[in-house]
Amino acid sequence: MAAQPKDLSHHLSVESASRKQSPLKAVALSKSSRNIKIISLAGGLPNPEYFPIREMDAEIPAINSWKKDSSNSGKLDTVSVPMSSSDSDVLPLSVALQYGQGSGAALLSQFLKEHTRIIHNPPYEGWNIIMTTGNTSCLDIALRMLTNRGDSILVEKYSFPSALQSMRPLGLSCIPIDMDQFGFLPESMDDILTNWDATSYGSPKPHVLYTIPTGQNPTGSTLSVERRKQIYTLAQKHDIIILEDEPYYYLQMDAYEGKPEAADKAFTNEQFVKELIPSFLSMDVDGRVIRMDSLSKVVAPGSRVGWFTAQPLFIERGLRAAETATQSASGISQGILYAMFKHWGQDGYLEWLKHIRYSYTLRRNYLLYAMDTYLPKSVCSYIPPVAGMFIWFEVDKSRYIHADKNESIPEIESKIHAEAVEEGVNLACGNWFVVDPRVNDKIFFRVTFAHAELEEFNVAIERFAGVLKNNFKC
Amino acid sequence: MAAQPKDLSHHLSVESASRKQSPLKAVALSKSSRNIKIISLAGGLPNPEYFPIREMDAEIPAINSWKKDSSNSGKLDTVSVPMSSSDSDVLPLSVALQYGQGSGAALLSQFLKEHTRIIHNPPYEGWNIIMTTGNTSCLDIALRMLTNRGDSILVEKYSFPSALQSMRPLGLSCIPIDMDQFGFLPESMDDILTNWDATSYGSPKPHVLYTIPTGQNPTGSTLSVERRKQIYTLAQKHDIIILEDEPYYYLQMDAYEGKPEAADKAFTNEQFVKELIPSFLSMDVDGRVIRMDSLSKVVAPGSRVGWFTAQPLFIERGLRAAETATQSASGISQGILYAMFKHWGQDGYLEWLKHIRYSYTLRRNYLLYAMDTYLPKSVCSYIPPVAGMFIWFEVDKSRYIHADKNESIPEIESKIHAEAVEEGVNLACGNWFVVDPRVNDKIFFRVTFAHAELEEFNVAIERFAGVLKNNFKC
Numbered sequence: 034m035a036a037q038p039k040d041l042s043h044h045l046s047v048e049s050a051s052r053k054q055s056p057l058k059a060v061a062l063s064k065s066s067r068n069i070k071i072i073s074l075a076g077g078l079p080n081p082e083y084f085p086i087r088e089m090d091a092e093i094p095a096i097n098s099w100k101k102d103s104s105n106s107g108k109l110d111t112v113s114v115p116m117s118s119s120d121s122d123v124l125p126l127s128v129a130l131q132y133g134q135g136s137g138a139a140l141l142s143q144f145l146k147e148h149t150r151i152i153h154n155p156p157y158e159g160w161n162i163i164m165t166t167g168n169t170s171c172l173d174i175a176l177r178m179l180t181n182r183g184d185s186i187l188v189e190k191y192s193f194p195s196a197l198q199s200m201r202p203l204g205l206s207c208i209p210i211d212m213d214q215f216g217f218l219p220e221s222m223d224d225i226l227t228n229w230d231a232t233s234y235g236s237p238k239p240h241v242l243y244t245i246p247t248g249q250n251p252t253g254s255t256l257s258v259e260r261r262k263q264i265y266t267l268a269q270k271h272d273i274i275i276l277e278d279e280p281y282y283y284l285q286m287d288a289y290e291g292k293p294e295a296a297d298k299a300f301t302n303e304q305f306v307k308e309l310i311p312s313f314l315s316m317d318v319d320g321r322v323i324r325m326d327s328l329s330k331v332v333a334p335g336s337r338v339g340w341f342t343a344q345p346l347f348i349e350r351g352l353r354a355a356e357t358a359t360q361s362a363s364g365i366s367q368g369i370l371y372a373m374f375k376h377w378g379q380d381g382y383l384e385w386l387k388h389i390r391y392s393y394t395l396r397r398n399y400l401l402y403a404m405d406t407y408l409p410k411s412v413c414s415y416i417p418p419v420a421g422m423f424i425w426f427e428v429d430k431s432r433y434i435h436a437d438k439n440e441s442i443p444e445i446e447s448k449i450h451a452e453a454v455e456e457g458v459n460l461a462c463g464n465w466f467v468v469d470p471r472v473n474d475k476i477f478f479r480v481t482f483a484h485a486e487l488e489e490f491n492v493a494i495e496r497f498a499g500v501l502k503n504n505f506k507c
Numbered sequence: 508m509a510a511q512p513k514d515l516s517h518h519l520s521v522e523s524a525s526r527k528q529s530p531l532k533a534v535a536l537s538k539s540s541r542n543i544k545i546i547s548l549a550g551g552l553p554n555p556e557y558f559p560i561r562e563m564d565a566e567i568p569a570i571n572s573w574k575k576d577s578s579n580s581g582k583l584d585t586v587s588v589p590m591s592s593s594d595s596d597v598l599p600l601s602v603a604l605q606y607g608q609g610s611g612a613a614l615l616s617q618f619l620k621e622h623t624r625i626i627h628n629p630p631y632e633g634w635n636i637i638m639t640t641g642n643t644s645c646l647d648i649a650l651r652m653l654t655n656r657g658d659s660i661l662v663e664k665y666s667f668p669s670a671l672q673s674m675r676p677l678g679l680s681c682i683p684i685d686m687d688q689f690g691f692l693p694e695s696m697d698d699i700l701t702n703w704d705a706t707s708y709g710s711p712k713p714h715v716l717y718t719i720p721t722g723q724n725p726t727g728s729t730l731s732v733e734r735r736k737q738i739y740t741l742a743q744k745h746d747i748i749i750l751e752d753e754p755y756y757y758l759q760m761d762a763y764e765g766k767p768e769a770a771d772k773a774f775t776n777e778q779f780v781k782e783l784i785p786s787f788l789s790m791d792v793d794g795r796v797i798r799m800d801s802l803s804k805v806v807a808p809g810s811r812v813g814w815f816t817a818q819p820l821f822i823e824r825g826l827r828a829a830e831t832a833t834q835s836a837s838g839i840s841q842g843i844l845y846a847m848f849k850h851w852g853q854d855g856y857l858e859w860l861k862h863i864r865y866s867y868t869l870r871r872n873y874l875l876y877a878m879d880t881y882l883p884k885s886v887c888s889y890i891p892p893v894a895g896m897f898i899w900f901e902v903d904k905s906r907y908i909h910a911d912k913n914e915s916i917p918e919i920e921s922k923i924h925a926e927a928v929e930e931g932v933n934l935a936c937g938n939w940f941v942v943d944p945r946v947n948d949k950i951f952f953r954v955t956f957a958h959a960e961l962e963e964f965n966v967a968i969e970r971f972a973g974v975l976k977n978n979f980k981c
Contacts, residue, residue, distance in 0.1 A: 074954035130809035335604035335838020363837030364809020480548035
């Protein structure tokens with residue numbers, strides 16, 4: 034039998050610890066002991082007769098319509114969201130368009146919770162999820178729940194700029210953990226925490242780690258199972274809460290084999306789930322992981338529905354925060370998404386995720402092949418990623434032909450970037466992702482295979498190669 | 508010619524002043540001086556081919572279908588959101604489902620800005636709007652933009668509990684301004700600010716006022732034009748930023764005439780707009796008003812789309828906050844809403860708002876008539892509201908038959924509430940809305956005419972009258 038999670042309430046921020054429930058939310062559940070329908074004149078909920086959307090429909094791909102050899106190939110199905118329904122497994126507009134609980138509509142929440150159980154099955158009792166208005170909001174809520182102004186937070190040495198922009202205005206110092214090509218180093222994390230000197234850092238020892246373990250942004254690296262276990266053990270040793278930010282989790286891939294093509298692996302849903310790298314959540318016996326899931330990379334960014342999974346303490350405090358920060362995710366989104374998920378079912382959704390996995394594998398292979406073909410090998414180096422949507426590559430600074438100009442790394446990167454844009458290719462500069470600019474001594478660029486058309490990859494990389502050849506001894 | 512707004516940057520919080528734009532957002536706009544299409548390998552935007560929603564449709568009421576005497580009476584129209592479109596006035600799914608600007612999709616934003624101009628026409632140059640994930644998020648963003656932990660904020664003596672729950676965990680002291688039946692008192696505001704003693708209050712003089720000017724929650728009161736002008740002048744005198752929270756603005760009504768019916772006034776859109784009480788925004792020559800608008804009461808709470816209107820400084824800082832707090836409103840919501848608004852046009856939307864106005868007037872009249880009929884006049888007193896969805900009424904404490912028990916106001920209200928629920932009617936207790944419990948010496952209840960069916964009003968109020976008669980000398 035699974036154990037109870039640890040009491041980790043000492044991690045709550047002043048803001049979070051002081052949150053209270055609105056009396057109006059609680060009172061909506063009032064019941065009479067008599068057999069009588071309660072007429073509510075309590076909460077200011079508009080009568081659904083004033084909702085001007087009376088039905089919604091969406092065209093979605095039929096299950097396996099994405100497979101060329103399927104009898105459903107190319108087929109679209111229509112799913113409907115009716116105004117009202119007496120079926121308990123329908124989320125009607127009269128509910129979806131109304132004020133809802135901060136945790137999201139029950140039916141969609143149940144679907145996402147069951148999905149989370151299938152994939153991660155957290156090893157303690159009482160875990161739950163809260164739906165949010167997306168991963169961005171998850172992070173804002175989690176940071177405000179756990180940190181006070183003046184705290185420090187552990188992050189990967191290169192990290193997602195918007196996450197850093199969420200942290201710094203809250204008064205947090207971002208402490209970079211060293212990385213190699215396979216993600217961040219447990220030894221570096223242990224070293225920082227073991228030798229923390231609150232006086233010289235000007236803040237108490239960090240108690241929160243923010244990480245993108247799979248297909249990390251920007252480096253594309255994925256932490257191995259062994260590292261994950263070491264890191265979790267370190268989190269226990271140093272009493273750290275792990276914010277596991279996993280938008281790219283389902284974009285896991287087979288190893289790159291040097292070809293601009295990919296096999297559409299005919300594996301079962303069970304095999305697909307089994308091959309996914311174990312998450313921190315799946316090994317979280319203490320309840321010290323807050324996992325943030327997103328639909329942005331696997332359904333659509335515009336859905337603005339994400340969720341976080343955690344132990345009851347963080348769920349309850351997170352719910353109080355969500356109620357006053359965002360109220361709830363869009364009911365229009367939730368209505369359409371639930372209709373789609375219900376139509377597909379858990380298995381149909383896993384089929385879709387396999388399709389996404391295959392599509393990104395193909396895209397990665399195309400982009401890597403273009404890089405292998407066009408980039409000058411004498412100055413560019415990179416590791417083929419096995420997850421995510423990014424390839425991170427170093428450009429050898431020692432071969433820069435204008436070294437006499439004494440430019441900084443950001444200056445060189447900006448100059449190369451401007452020339453690349455002028456030649457018709459946009460990409461991201463390494464310095465945008467550097468947590469501590471004082472220790473930035475290598476030139477990096479990040480390219481993504483998520484967006485451009487496949488036939489554009491060669492053109493884009495050839496253009497960039499030309500820019501490099503003008504600036505580096507190749 | 509309208510003037511420039513004042514420089515009010517000294518009002519920004521530490522958090523807000525330190526926000527920076529993500530470099531990735533800026534670089535998406537990179538352009539080449541050559542006549543060349545830029546292939547972007549920069550931002551991690553999924554290719555729209557992976558968005559599983561290929562088209563959305565919604566059934567919405569045809570313009571004036573809500574009028575019994577219209578040729579469109581009862582008619583529904585279908586509006587569609589296609590996957591892609593070359594029309595510049597269509598918001599397609601390929602855009603709506605993608606990552607967007609924090610300010611919202613341009614077309615919907617333009618519609619709401621034009622609507623704001625028609626209604627309020629702010630009297631300075633450069634005002635703008637940002638779409639948010641709803642009014643709740645507007646308030647969270649505004650509070651974090653303007654206040655630091657330890658600050659005080661002016662609020663109405665009775666106020667919206669969720670707003671107070673947004674403020675207090677941020678470390679704000681809520682300073683109640685005295686009210687009468689017509690809203691809060693300018694003299695009380697001036698008195699507090701003129702005599703502010705930072706030492707005894709333990710915080711600097713407030714520089715932010717939070718108010719619900721129209722159909723205030725919970726009191727239903729509406730500030731007169733004269734009071735609004737006085738308050739704006741006081742805001743200038745004491746250098747106050749006004750957070751104008753206006754979810755009930757369009758629920759303005761003619762005076763109650765003692766009848767459970769209402770005339771569906773055949774007035775033009777121009778007359779409708781002209782009769783709306785002037786907002787603080789409409790008199791904001793300095794740019795010191797942040798107006799928060801909501802679709803929750805006039806379209807649907809589940810839309811989770813709101814917007815705030817302010818001068819450029821607050822728009823730019825608010826955008827930086829929205830990007831890291833919520834990213835943007837749901838694109839699925841925005842797609843459906845824009846299709847509806849485009850179909851209706853500005854004039855059609857005003858027709859809809861007149862319908863909402865009429866419907867709420869009818870509901871208010873029904874509920875007031877039920878109250879006039881059933882509530883014991885010797886203990887209950889109330890003022891018919893001219894806006895909003897709430898009626899606030901006092902129950903004379905001096906007639907409480909258990910006065911010897913020495914119960915507090917909240918204890919009496921809770922007891923009455925529990926008995927009411929047991930009898931099958933739910934309503935809200937006055938003490939839930941009290942900002943300073945130390946000065947709570949009157950019994951109040953709040954009822955809403957927004958939700959229940961018209962034929963339930965009599966039953967509900969009769970039940971509550973019975974509870975009062977058991978507890979008060981009537």
